Amino acid sequence: MATVTLTDITKIYDGGVKAVDKANIIINDREFVVFVGPSGCGKSTTLRMIAGLEDITEGELRIDDKLVNDVPPKDRDIAMVFQNYALYPHMTVYDNMAFGLKIRKFPKDEIDQRVREAAKILDIEELLERKPKALSGGQRQRVAVGRAIVRKPKVFLFDEPLSNLDAKLRVQMRAEISGLHNRLKATMIYVTHDQVEALTMADKIVVMKLGLIQQIGGPLELYNEPANKFVAGFIGSPPMNFLVTAIEEDGGALYANEGSFRIKLTDTHAKLLKSYVGKSVTFGIRPEDVTFSHKAEDGVTINGQVSVVEPLGSETHVYVATSRNQVIGKIEPSVKIAVDEPISLIPNLAKAKFFDLETEEAIR
Structure with a gap:
């Protein structure tokens, strides 16, 4: 897998709006890191800069010590799971999961092996011939995760993947993604506004507010030793x-x-x-x-x-x-x-x- 290092990463939009201000984060190999904060705090923008979907205004982004500021998304060896599942409605589950490999000209045998391995990990083997409209929300999210798994990327990126699910299914999928991390031993970066997701899933949490990192640490460290009032009030339910x-x-x-x-x-x-x-x-x-x-x-x-x-x-x-x-x-x-x-x-x-x-x- 990979180490991801952000050094003074800054994003300034047209008009001078500073969405992220000098973010310094080290994401270690095989670590599960969660970016958490309220809407507009810069967490998704940071994730999109790591993915290459947003240009970096200032600073350096490295994946395994390789500077990737100007490397296209397709060449960064990352896979991203979005909030909306972004599945092709006319394709079967199998074809949705295989599509990325097909356009990269992988051999058919290898594509089949990877798709079926991912389906087994996610317990969706019986769904491979269905189309997205015949799936529940949780099943569609598993397919989206499976599409990322078959890539075998260096880094997995999750952008609020559970926001569209009901409360019970969110709890179930939360546990499934944590279990997936344990099985794959992968480097994962996960964005959410839900501090419960952050506390239950993360090895390390990055708390953000108005584009600034407020504190970085383990779940219990942030809960027991908050650096400021914002972190103390955001982490914990009901709040402090x-x-x-x-x-x-x-x-x-x-x-x-x-x-x-x-x-x-x-x-x-x-x-x-x-x-x-x-x-x-x-x-x-x-x-x-x-x-x-x-x-x-x-x-x-x-x-x-x-x-x-x-x-x-x-x-x-x-x-x-x-x-x-x-x-x-x-x-x-x-x-x-x-x-x-x-x-x-x-x-x-x-x-x-x-x-x-x-x-x-x-x-x-």
């Missing part, structure tokens, strides 16, 4: 709670004061936030890192009133309105909490994060 709090000193201890409550900080956080005394910061805590109590306690609890209860079967999400903010917590489904009930949340301060109010960078 953010509360603007003033840092105060009282009796030698530091407190985060939201207005309707104040939380006594741990010694570790007190050391980090000593220079912020008299200033405001963003206090972040994930929904799973709070426990519920009916006893309000100064310095310990976040106090508010239940505004929404969302039962999800395996867990229940509870929205608690303070005088200034809304906090989401997770509880066991057996626990009964009613709307409008006064409630207190006890944050696990060992898991709390603090962010600079102006830069939004993590304070650590």
Whole structure:
């Protein structure tokens, strides 16, 4: 397979719109890397520059140390799977998968062998004589993936391939693509706006916003040690709670004061936030890192009133309105909490994060 290296890659469209700004990424051989971020963040543009479908304005793109900025897409030895399956409706599944090999003048025996091997891997052997209109959405996506597999490329590129599928099928195909990566031991680059896909599939995640890379790291690294408020809020579902709090000193201890409550900080956080005394910061805590109590306690609890209860079967999400903010917590489904009930949340301060109010960078 291959290593893909992006060095100061920049894309500027007509009118001066900078879609990607100095992206520096190393994608190692056989690694599964996911680009994730909201619409307009530059993730698909970056993928298309790797594929050769977008010109690179500045920077260098290398595949296995070979500079490929000006190499045509057909000569980059990559295969791409798109959001829309792009299957030929008049061709059978077999011919759709074989088409790319036929135009490259591969021998018939080799084409047949590759198509049938890919069909077996994807469990679509019985579909080879069907046409796309006779296939479900999931089956069409498997055919699109199979068309890429038969190429045996150095790099697989996936551009939001599951967006057109229903929720249940997305979960199934997510697992199938992860399993495919494990079997093929291939270098794969995958673009999605769905952070759940990123967390469950990736060896390494690249989080992007407005054309800039916010953080690169493993799923747990990004979840547990976000570099800034954007990453902390984007990775995780439900997202991290953010509360603007003033840092105060009282009796030698530091407190985060939201207005309707104040939380006594741990010694570790007190050391980090000593220079912020008299200033405001963003206090972040994930929904799973709070426990519920009916006893309000100064310095310990976040106090508010239940505004929404969302039962999800395996867990229940509870929205608690303070005088200034809304906090989401997770509880066991057996626990009964009613709307409008006064409630207190006890944050696990060992898991709390603090962010600079102006830069939004993590304070650590």
